[in-house]
Amino acid sequence: QQQVKQSPQSLIVQKGGIPIINCAYENTAFDYFPWYQQFPGKGPALLIAIRPDVSEKKEGRFTISFNKSAKQFSLHIMDSQPGDSATYFCAASMVIHAGKSTFGDGTTLTVKP
Protein backbone atom coordinates (compact mmCIF):
# COMPACT_ATOMS: atom_id res chain seq x y z
CA GLN A 1 0.00 0.00 0.00
CA GLN A 2 2.88 2.35 0.70
CA GLN A 3 5.10 1.54 -2.26
CA VAL A 4 6.03 3.87 -5.06
CA LYS A 5 7.57 2.09 -8.02
CA GLN A 6 9.88 4.16 -10.24
CA SER A 7 11.36 3.34 -13.61
CA PRO A 8 13.78 3.29 -15.30
CA GLN A 9 16.65 2.94 -12.84
CA SER A 10 18.96 4.83 -15.18
CA LEU A 11 18.56 6.81 -18.36
CA ILE A 12 20.99 8.23 -20.88
CA VAL A 13 19.85 10.78 -23.46
CA GLN A 14 21.49 13.20 -25.85
CA LYS A 15 21.27 16.93 -25.28
CA GLY A 16 17.91 18.16 -26.49
CA GLY A 17 16.23 14.80 -25.91
CA ILE A 18 13.11 14.30 -23.79
CA PRO A 19 13.75 11.86 -20.95
CA ILE A 20 10.64 10.42 -19.31
CA ILE A 21 10.61 8.91 -15.84
CA ASN A 22 7.60 6.98 -14.61
CA CYS A 23 6.17 6.25 -11.18
CA ALA A 24 3.26 4.19 -9.93
CA TYR A 25 1.70 4.29 -6.50
CA GLU A 26 -0.79 2.15 -4.61
CA ASN A 27 -2.20 4.18 -1.74
CA THR A 28 -5.19 6.21 -2.94
CA ALA A 29 -4.93 8.41 0.17
CA PHE A 30 -1.84 10.11 -1.27
CA ASP A 31 -2.64 13.64 -2.39
CA TYR A 32 0.77 15.16 -3.13
CA PHE A 33 3.18 13.90 -5.77
CA PRO A 34 6.54 15.68 -5.92
CA TRP A 35 9.66 15.09 -7.92
CA TYR A 36 12.97 15.78 -6.20
CA GLN A 37 16.25 16.40 -8.01
CA GLN A 38 19.49 15.46 -6.32
CA PHE A 39 23.00 16.32 -7.50
CA PRO A 40 26.00 14.38 -6.16
CA GLY A 41 26.98 15.55 -2.69
CA LYS A 42 23.81 17.62 -2.27
CA GLY A 43 20.47 17.08 -0.62
CA PRO A 44 17.32 16.50 -2.68
CA ALA A 45 15.51 19.64 -3.82
CA LEU A 46 11.91 19.94 -4.96
CA LEU A 47 11.72 20.22 -8.74
CA ILE A 48 7.99 20.16 -9.38
CA ALA A 49 4.91 18.72 -7.68
CA ILE A 50 1.30 17.97 -8.53
CA ARG A 51 -1.95 17.43 -6.67
CA PRO A 52 -4.42 14.78 -7.93
CA ASP A 53 -7.03 17.30 -9.04
CA VAL A 54 -5.06 18.16 -12.20
CA SER A 55 -3.73 15.93 -14.95
CA GLU A 56 -0.71 17.96 -15.96
CA LYS A 57 1.56 20.63 -14.54
CA LYS A 58 4.32 22.42 -16.37
CA GLU A 59 7.13 24.51 -14.93
CA GLY A 60 9.69 25.64 -17.45
CA ARG A 61 11.13 22.59 -19.18
CA PHE A 62 9.69 20.17 -16.61
CA THR A 63 6.23 18.63 -16.90
CA ILE A 64 4.38 16.20 -14.66
CA SER A 65 1.65 14.08 -16.21
CA PHE A 66 -0.77 12.52 -13.74
CA ASN A 67 -3.21 9.66 -14.34
CA LYS A 68 -5.36 9.24 -11.25
CA SER A 69 -7.29 6.21 -12.49
CA ALA A 70 -4.10 4.34 -13.34
CA LYS A 71 -2.34 5.62 -10.21
CA GLN A 72 0.64 6.69 -12.27
CA PHE A 73 2.56 9.89 -12.81
CA SER A 74 5.56 10.79 -14.89
CA LEU A 75 8.20 13.48 -15.32
CA HIS A 76 9.10 14.80 -18.75
CA ILE A 77 12.15 17.00 -19.27
CA MET A 78 11.96 19.00 -22.47
CA ASP A 79 15.12 20.06 -24.32
CA SER A 80 17.29 18.28 -21.75
CA GLN A 81 20.70 19.78 -20.95
CA PRO A 82 23.89 18.29 -19.49
CA GLY A 83 23.16 20.31 -16.33
CA ASP A 84 20.03 18.20 -15.85
CA SER A 85 22.24 15.17 -15.16
CA ALA A 86 21.22 14.15 -11.66
CA THR A 87 19.24 11.58 -9.73
CA TYR A 88 15.48 12.10 -9.76
CA PHE A 89 13.19 10.73 -7.06
CA CYS A 90 9.45 10.66 -7.32
CA ALA A 91 7.52 10.63 -4.09
CA ALA A 92 3.99 10.42 -2.78
CA SER A 93 2.54 11.63 0.47
CA MET A 94 -0.39 13.23 2.15
CA VAL A 95 0.02 16.99 2.39
CA ILE A 96 -0.66 16.92 6.12
CA HIS A 97 2.11 14.37 6.61
CA ALA A 98 4.85 15.71 4.33
CA GLY A 99 7.61 13.94 6.23
CA LYS A 100 5.99 10.55 5.71
CA SER A 101 6.72 10.75 2.00
CA THR A 102 7.19 7.45 0.22
CA PHE A 103 10.02 7.74 -2.27
CA GLY A 104 10.65 5.85 -5.46
CA ASP A 105 14.04 4.19 -5.81
CA GLY A 106 15.39 6.96 -8.02
CA THR A 107 16.46 7.40 -11.63
CA THR A 108 19.98 8.43 -12.55
CA LEU A 109 19.77 10.64 -15.61
CA THR A 110 22.77 11.37 -17.79
CA VAL A 111 22.43 13.96 -20.54
CA LYS A 112 25.27 13.73 -23.04
CA PRO A 113 26.51 16.91 -24.76
Added chain:
Amino acid sequence: DTEVTQTPKHLVMGMTNKKSLKCEQHMGHRAMYWYKQKAKKPPELMFVYSYEKLSINESVPSRFSPECPNSSLLNLHLHALQPEDSALYLCASSFQGTSGTGELFFGEGSRLTVL
Protein backbone atom coordinates in the same frame (compact mmCIF):
# COMPACT_ATOMS: atom_id res chain seq x y z
CA ASP B 1 21.01 27.75 -1.79
CA THR B 2 19.22 25.53 0.70
CA GLU B 3 17.53 27.23 3.65
CA VAL B 4 18.19 24.24 5.87
CA THR B 5 21.75 24.33 7.15
CA GLN B 6 23.54 21.21 8.33
CA THR B 7 26.87 20.91 10.09
CA PRO B 8 29.33 19.37 9.77
CA LYS B 9 29.34 18.55 6.06
CA HIS B 10 31.70 15.64 6.64
CA LEU B 11 32.35 13.58 9.76
CA VAL B 12 34.64 10.62 10.36
CA MET B 13 34.30 8.81 13.66
CA GLY B 14 35.38 5.64 15.33
CA MET B 15 32.94 3.14 16.75
CA THR B 16 33.55 4.34 20.31
CA ASN B 17 33.22 8.06 19.61
CA LYS B 18 30.37 10.38 20.50
CA LYS B 19 29.51 13.07 17.98
CA SER B 20 26.54 15.21 17.00
CA LEU B 21 25.02 16.41 13.77
CA LYS B 22 23.28 19.78 13.76
CA CYS B 23 20.51 21.24 11.65
CA GLU B 24 19.02 24.73 11.59
CA GLN B 25 16.15 26.31 9.68
CA HIS B 26 14.60 29.77 9.90
CA MET B 27 11.58 29.29 7.69
CA GLY B 28 9.14 28.97 10.56
CA HIS B 29 8.59 25.30 9.88
CA ARG B 30 7.26 23.35 12.85
CA ALA B 31 8.02 19.90 11.48
CA MET B 32 11.61 18.71 11.23
CA TYR B 33 13.01 15.37 10.14
CA TRP B 34 16.11 13.23 10.04
CA TYR B 35 16.65 10.99 7.03
CA LYS B 36 19.41 8.52 6.25
CA GLN B 37 20.49 8.05 2.66
CA LYS B 38 22.77 5.33 1.35
CA ALA B 39 24.46 5.68 -2.04
CA LYS B 40 22.08 5.42 -4.98
CA LYS B 41 19.10 4.89 -2.65
CA PRO B 42 16.20 7.12 -1.66
CA PRO B 43 16.15 8.88 1.70
CA GLU B 44 14.86 6.74 4.57
CA LEU B 45 12.91 8.47 7.33
CA MET B 46 14.43 8.12 10.79
CA PHE B 47 12.70 10.64 13.07
CA VAL B 48 9.93 13.23 12.90
CA TYR B 49 9.61 16.19 15.24
CA SER B 50 6.34 18.08 15.31
CA TYR B 51 6.21 21.28 17.38
CA GLU B 52 9.49 20.27 19.02
CA LYS B 53 8.12 16.92 20.16
CA LEU B 54 9.23 13.56 18.79
CA SER B 55 6.24 12.16 16.96
CA ILE B 56 7.75 9.36 14.88
CA ASN B 57 10.72 7.09 15.47
CA GLU B 58 11.02 4.65 12.60
CA SER B 59 12.50 1.87 14.76
CA VAL B 60 15.91 3.51 14.74
CA PRO B 61 18.61 1.93 16.96
CA SER B 62 19.23 3.74 20.24
CA ARG B 63 22.78 4.61 19.17
CA PHE B 64 21.05 7.44 17.29
CA SER B 65 19.49 9.96 19.66
CA PRO B 66 17.58 12.97 18.28
CA GLU B 67 17.00 16.24 20.08
CA CYS B 68 15.00 19.33 19.21
CA PRO B 69 16.10 22.19 21.51
CA ASN B 70 13.79 24.73 19.87
CA SER B 71 11.68 25.26 16.78
CA SER B 72 14.70 26.13 14.62
CA LEU B 73 17.23 23.52 15.71
CA LEU B 74 17.50 19.78 15.38
CA ASN B 75 20.37 17.63 16.58
CA LEU B 76 21.26 14.00 16.06
CA HIS B 77 23.56 12.56 18.70
CA LEU B 78 25.66 9.63 17.63
CA HIS B 79 27.26 7.06 19.92
CA ALA B 80 28.81 3.62 19.40
CA LEU B 81 27.97 3.57 15.72
CA GLN B 82 28.72 0.70 13.39
CA PRO B 83 30.47 0.89 10.00
CA GLU B 84 27.13 0.12 8.31
CA ASP B 85 25.82 3.42 9.71
CA SER B 86 28.05 5.26 7.26
CA ALA B 87 25.72 7.28 5.06
CA LEU B 88 24.52 10.75 4.15
CA TYR B 89 22.33 12.09 6.95
CA LEU B 90 19.78 14.58 5.73
CA CYS B 91 17.80 17.04 7.78
CA ALA B 92 14.53 18.33 6.35
CA SER B 93 11.73 20.61 7.42
CA SER B 94 8.21 21.42 6.33
CA PHE B 95 5.14 23.34 7.34
CA GLN B 96 3.01 21.35 9.70
CA GLY B 97 -0.37 19.83 8.92
CA THR B 98 -2.91 21.63 6.78
CA SER B 99 -0.85 24.81 6.66
CA GLY B 100 1.70 22.99 4.54
CA THR B 101 2.10 22.45 0.84
CA GLY B 102 3.58 19.01 1.30
CA GLU B 103 7.05 20.15 0.24
CA LEU B 104 10.07 18.92 2.12
CA PHE B 105 13.02 21.30 2.36
CA PHE B 106 16.24 19.32 2.64
CA GLY B 107 19.64 20.40 3.84
CA GLU B 108 22.77 19.41 1.96
CA GLY B 109 23.44 16.61 4.40
CA SER B 110 26.24 15.43 6.65
CA ARG B 111 28.39 12.72 5.13
CA LEU B 112 29.21 10.31 7.97
CA THR B 113 31.95 7.69 7.81
CA VAL B 114 32.27 5.23 10.68
CA LEU B 115 35.61 3.46 10.90
